[in-house]
Amino acid sequence: MRVLLAEDSGVMRKIIARALGSLWIDEVVEAADGVEALELFGDGSGIDLILTDWNMPNMSGLELIQKIREDGHKIPIMMITTESEKQKVVQAIQAGVNDYMVKPFDQEMLQMKLRRLLPQRQQAT
């Protein structure tokens, strides 16, 4: 199980990776922006879940999701962001996000959401 984590804050990547550490994840592939995330995603064959921030330099998380969905990938995607206004959440859902988590977040809540997303993929494969 490989997770692609797109987040421009190294500290936040560390916190999220820590939450992932207690789950059945083999590897967390880290990207500092949407462009790097898209490159690491490649054809999508080696990634089982994407976690992405919204506000990042070069390419936002929203643009990243749009590009991945435009290419027809059905991989589960969760957005983890400070954007919590209703209009923003709707925008993310329309772009194709499967789940949404607002910062600041509780580690247990994040793990609960991740558990809910990951088995979907396990059952599908």
Added chain:
Amino acid sequence: MIPTQDSWLSALDQSIHEVVGMMSTAGLDASPACPVTHPLGGETVQVCLSVSGQPAHRIRIIVSSRAALGWTAELVGQPQESIDEMVLDAVGELGNMIAGATKSKLSTDGVSRDLSIPSVRRTTCDGRRGDSDASAGSQLRYGYAGGRIEIAVEAITD
């Protein structure tokens, strides 16, 4: 309805309490006693973000080195000894979360606002009242982890 300066300050105050309460075991010290017990002097970290709108607003958060080190230690789970890239990053994320939560609280007016990516830099001040950049606008002050956090917000008129 356009949020007033008081609305901004109230939203910022609620937001910093939520963010620190959720991410840190160290609590915030309410403002009245702070100028005496937690002087903002020496090296500090300043994070600046802008929020779009009519008018747009600029939020500045100035964190004393002690508070910045304490906050970073809470996030990464290990003690920090000096202001390095990780500390700047952690303080930037503090600003990001506070500004994001504030923006959400003000969204009851139905306006969707955009938040800039935080700009973070080291600053120095001698701790005298009114010396910090944050004193230019309406201001909130807190004690945190034996240090000090100040938040200022101002409308961008140019």
